[in-house]
Amino acid sequence: MSLEIPEVVINRLPVYARALATLHASGETVVSSQVLGEALDVTPAQIRKDLSYFGRFGKQGRGYNVPGLLGKLQEILGLDRRWKVCVVGVGRLGQAIVEYGGFGPQGFDILAAFDADEAKVGTCVGEVSIRDISELQAFLEEEHVDIGVVAVPASAAQMVTDELVGAGVKAILNYAPTTATVPSHVVIRHIDPVLEMQSMTFYLKQRDSAALSAEGPIVRAPALGGRRTASG
Amino acid sequence: MSLEIPEVVINRLPVYARALATLHASGETVVSSQVLGEALDVTPAQIRKDLSYFGRFGKQGRGYNVPGLLGKLQEILGLDRRWKVCVVGVGRLGQAIVEYGGFGPQGFDILAAFDADEAKVGTCVGEVSIRDISELQAFLEEEHVDIGVVAVPASAAQMVTDELVGAGVKAILNYAPTTATVPSHVVIRHIDPVLEMQSMTFYLKQRDSAALSAEGPIVRAPALGGRRTASG
DNA sequence: GCCTGTGAAGGATTTCACAGCC
DNA sequence: GGCTGTGAAATCCTTCACAGGC
Numbered sequence: 001m002s003l004e005i006p007e008v009v010i011n012r013l014p015v016y017a018r019a020l021a022t023l024h025a026s027g028e029t030v031v032s033s034q035v036l037g038e039a040l041d042v043t044p045a046q047i048r049k050d051l052s053y054f055g056r057f058g059k060q061g062r063g064y065n066v067p068g069l070l071g072k073l074q075e076i077l078g079l080d081r082r083w084k085v086c087v088v089g090v091g092r093l094g095q096a097i098v099e100y101g102g103f104g105p106q107g108f109d110i111l112a113a114f115d116a117d118e119a120k121v122g123t124c125v126g127e128v129s130i131r132d133i134s135e136l137q138a139f140l141e142e143e144h145v146d147i148g149v150v151a152v153p154a155s156a157a158q159m160v161t162d163e164l165v166g167a168g169v170k171a172i173l174n175y176a177p178t179t180a181t182v183p184s185h186v187v188i189r190h191i192d193p194v195l196e197m198q199s200m201t202f203y204l205k206q207r208d209s210a211a212l213s214a215e216g217p218i219v220r221a222p223a224l225g226g227r228r229t230a231s232g
Numbered sequence: 233m234s235l236e237i238p239e240v241v242i243n244r245l246p247v248y249a250r251a252l253a254t255l256h257a258s259g260e261t262v263v264s265s266q267v268l269g270e271a272l273d274v275t276p277a278q279i280r281k282d283l284s285y286f287g288r289f290g291k292q293g294r295g296y297n298v299p300g301l302l303g304k305l306q307e308i309l310g311l312d313r314r315w316k317v318c319v320v321g322v323g324r325l326g327q328a329i330v331e332y333g334g335f336g337p338q339g340f341d342i343l344a345a346f347d348a349d350e351a352k353v354g355t356c357v358g359e360v361s362i363r364d365i366s367e368l369q370a371f372l373e374e375e376h377v378d379i380g381v382v383a384v385p386a387s388a389a390q391m392v393t394d395e396l397v398g399a400g401v402k403a404i405l406n407y408a409p410t411t412a413t414v415p416s417h418v419v420i421r422h423i424d425p426v427l428e429m430q431s432m433t434f435y436l437k438q439r440d441s442a443a444l445s446a447e448g449p450i451v452r453a454p455a456l457g458g459r460r461t462a463s464g
Numbered sequence: 465g466c467c468t469g470t471g472a473a474g475g476a477t478t479t480c481a482c483a484g485c486c
Numbered sequence: 487g488g489c490t491g492t493g494a495a496a497t498c499c500t501t502c503a504c505a506g507g508c
Binding site: 010011013014015017018019022039041077078079085092096097099100102103108146147154170171177178179181185191193194196197199200202205207 | 410
């Protein structure tokens with residue numbers, strides 16, 4: 001056992017899981033790789049190959065049991081438990097993240113938020129209290145926080161990231177518009193709508209100029225958005 | 233001429249451009265692929281190869297001229313002009329997007345926002361007025377909107393996406409937690425922090441269980457966040 | 465000496481195509 | 487007949503390594 005699993009495969013699993021949850025909610029009990037693939041713009045072969053890294057979940061002639069496969073994927077991804085999250089930076093963006101109701105139902109608990117602004121410290125955003133950034137390290141270690149969310153200005157992002165890593169956080173979601181780097185034993189993902197737009201304009205530009213001339217590079221068609229992603 | 237350019241390459245260009253802008257702002261005038269790569273966690277060979285799709289921008293023995301390469305990348309990506317954006321859905325998320333100040337300085341003008349809620353129509357978020365969703369099609373065609381941002385509930389995302397595509401929008405940034413699909417002549421990117429977290433937990437789980445047993449699949453180390461989609 | 469640009473090599477990922485089973 | 491699971495083939499992407507130029 002113990003095959004090497006490509007990261008691209010891991011990134012697609014939550015997408016499959018989400019689609020299965022939707023099917024499940026609407027009462028579907030079986031789905032084929034064909035049908036699932038059409039909904040997600042992925043080839044059926046890719047879905048089957050991806051799943052085959054982890055086991056044999058389907059039935060020939062029928063397809064996959066929806067709740068069954070959903071459960072397996074949740075188990076594989078570690079979504080059958082809850083994870084501790086903290087947010088660093090409570091500006092507009094950080095506030096929106098803390099107030100966004102989408103993390104809790106998916107198993108991610110935002111335990112606390114941190115900021116350097118004295119005026120904010122001690123207040124709350126929703127249920128989450130804002131603490132002084134100087135307490136970050138101690139809190140992370142005491143609470144065994146799993147995921148750190150970075151929502152500070154670009155200029156502070158690497159420093160905050162280093163602090164999170166220093167305190168043993170193993171996964172970071174970076175909303176700051178800069179590339180923070182981490183040691184190889186830590187996972188980091190970047191969310192940046194501007195970068196997404198800036199790569200799309202390349203294709204918009206192609207199309208524009210194609211109307212006028214036959215110049216410019218030819219371009220392959222994209223699939224499965226972003227990162228991504230990659231985004232993405 | 234006219235080589236096929238991989239999408240992964242296009243997705244990295246904005247990352248390079250952003251790093252160059254930062255270097256430029258701090259007064260640097262030249263940079264080598266080595267140094268740029270260290271800052272971004274990308275191999276120097278990859279940077280050189282990526283750039284080589286578009287031309288020869290460096291000087292042997294020295295590296296790249298920072299403002300020069302930055303300008304070239306902006307030109308390649310179409311960032312030397314402004315783009316028209318509209319936002320569909322003005323809930324909490326849509327509001328945060330419209331109020332976020334980061335798009336304007338990068339050349340993206342949010343012209344309008346649309347919502348189905350009668351109570352919101354006619355009001356403003358910052359400088360942007362909220363219009364009735366029924367006016368979407370007419371507005372898009374009249375204003376030649378380039379990019380549509382989807383910030384509606386998952387259940388409405390595909391319908392809104394189809395409307396955008398139907399009115400000729402060629403690029404879509406989807407914030408809804410669902411996979412909307414588009415015809416191949418349209419580009420779409422998805423932004424979903426929950427999916428990003430859900431793929432990171434896979435690695436967190438690995439680490440946890442690795443401490444207890446030698447079981448579970450071995451995993452390859454990731455690089456360059458997101459996008460992954462990015463995804464991003 | 466240092467660094468780019470790039471063919472060629474090596475690896476990774478996707479797709480094909482079909483045996484096997486329901 | 488329909489569909490999975492999977493080796494093999496094909497494609498795509500990254501890395502190597504070095505010629506060429508500053």
